[in-house]
Amino acid sequence: MERIIVILVAAILSENFVLSKFLGICPFLGVSKKLNTAVGMSIAVTFVMVLSTLVTYPIYAYLLVPNDLAYLQTVVFILIIAALVQIVEITLKKYLPPLYNALGIYLPLITTNCAVLGVTLLNFTKTIDGQPLSYLEAIFNAFGAGIGFLLAMILFAGVRSKLETCDIPKSLQGLPITLIAASLVALSFLGFAGVAGNLFG
Amino acid sequence: MNAIVLTVIILSVIGVLAGLLLSVASIVMAVKKDEKAEKIEAALPGANCGSCGFSGCSGYAAALADGQTEDTNLCSPGGEQAAAAIAEILGVTGGGFVRKTAVVRCRGNWDVTDMKMEYKGLATCFAANQQHAGIGACRFGCIGFGDCAAVCEYGAITVENGLASIDPDKCVACGKCVQACPKSIIALVPAADEDRTVLCRSADKGAVTRKACSAGCIGCMQCVKACEHGAVTVSNFLASIDPEKCVGCGKCEAVCPQHCIASFAPAQVK
Incomplete structure (x- = not known):
């Protein structure tokens, strides 16, 4: 239980995928203009992260490692994630049209999102107290990473809506000021460094 | 040699499985789109401006195909052409279009x-x-x-x-x-x-x-x-x-x- 809480806090705050690992910057800058699209995208990302961890973890542990093929993980994971996202899209379209209408446009965007690939890969390098993550812990790690993504997107959507009403110098208008704002938000997340590791003494 | 063969086999098997699964899924779970709605959408200009009062061109096309609306002349950007095209697809005589x-x-x-x-x-x-x-x-x-x-x-x-x-x-x-x-x-x-x-x-x-x-x-x-x-x-x-x-x-x-x-x-x- 303690380990799971530590994993969640680390994934959401101190090791936030967007703001401290700098993965998934493309949707972070591209879809954060409006709050509702930012939330939709983040929920879709969380969903895919958990799902792809569910599938990739057993494949890595029971297929690649026993055959000494761990180095193939990147290629295999990309293949699996891409296929998985497509199947999820088709399934949602058929059985859950409202959810499809809400997430539909974001799902194809996530196929090759590096944050999703990053979660599935980092599940195997991350250790808590020197021990690698178990299957269940990896799933919580993926969930936490998705919630961290959601948090970063919501915070940044708020910052950007403030930027809209600011009188910005012409040379900084558009992407430059967005990048500067993103760097400041990322800087603020440095304050969480070390929080997760020292939660329980 | 063995490692290379195994690598190729594993990757191809996963790839083929994923491909099969996807093609089966796309057939089994195919969603039928209304042909009329598709045709109407093609006849609309695709500006998605919302001046017809529906959520974009696809929304208007779906509403027309379902019979939610009978007005074929709501599309301002499409003008006369779109109104006539829609009326022809639906087989009705549409109201005149006022630019x-x-x-x-x-x-x-x-x-x-x-x-x-x-x-x-x-x-x-x-x-x-x-x-x-x-x-x-x-x-x-x-x-x-x-x-x-x-x-x-x-x-x-x-x-x-x-x-x-x-x-x-x-x-x-x-x-x-x-x-x-x-x-x-x-x-x-x-x-x-x-x-x-x-x-x-x-x-x-x-x-x-x-x-x-x-x-x-x-x-x-x-x-x-x-x-x-x-x-x-x-x-x-x-x-x-x-x-x-x-x-x-x-x-x-x-x-x-x-x-x-x-x-x-x-x-x-x-």
Whole structure:
């Protein structure tokens, strides 16, 4: 239980995928203009992260490692994630049209999102107290990473809506000021460094 | 050697499995799209402007195909062509399409009216309108920061000398500017040579209007007297013309002392 809480806090705050690992910057800058699209995208990302961890973890542990093929993980994971996202899209379209209408446009965007690939890969390098993550812990790690993504997107959507009403110098208008704002938000997340590791003494 | 073979086998098996799964899924879980709706969507211009009152072109197409609406002439950007195409697909005789254009019902540029303040705030009409109802002397007139020009996707709106103007040739009557204008001075009017429109929204008394702007409607009633068809009425010191009754004789335009009645027609329709 303690380990799971530590994993969640680390994934959401101190090791936030967007703001401290700098993965998934493309949707972070591209879809954060409006709050509702930012939330939709983040929920879709969380969903895919958990799902792809569910599938990739057993494949890595029971297929690649026993055959000494761990180095193939990147290629295999990309293949699996891409296929998985497509199947999820088709399934949602058929059985859950409202959810499809809400997430539909974001799902194809996530196929090759590096944050999703990053979660599935980092599940195997991350250790808590020197021990690698178990299957269940990896799933919580993926969930936490998705919630961290959601948090970063919501915070940044708020910052950007403030930027809209600011009188910005012409040379900084558009992407430059967005990048500067993103760097400041990322800087603020440095304050969480070390929080997760020292939660329980 | 063995490792290479195993690698190739594992990757190909996963790839083939994923491919099979996807193709099976796409057949088993195929969602039937309404053929009619698809055809109608293809006939629409795809501007997704929302002027038909539905959520984009696909929404309008679905509504038509499901019979939620029977109006085939709601698409402004598509015009006559789209209306006719939709009517043919549905097998009905659609209502006639009246081409419309957006018109800025104000003539108050900085030559005929003055600013009432020196404004240093946010340069949008919306913001300026929140403070003292705009920066011009007339509280009904065009503010001139071009909120309408910013939302126009067709580049039809230009702001010159503090007054927005709309090029009827480029305007497709999507109605985005109508919503964007905080003063509600933009309206969609029939784009025919004959139809006259009053280019002022001032509901102030004549003397107040004249003091603020030398091009505003002062409610002098001359147009009402000149009109032989009862199309012109004056209420709140402001003339308005009923497009249903207007025959386009142009007598009101001729007698207006403030020259604030005019007609709008795109060049190609003339």
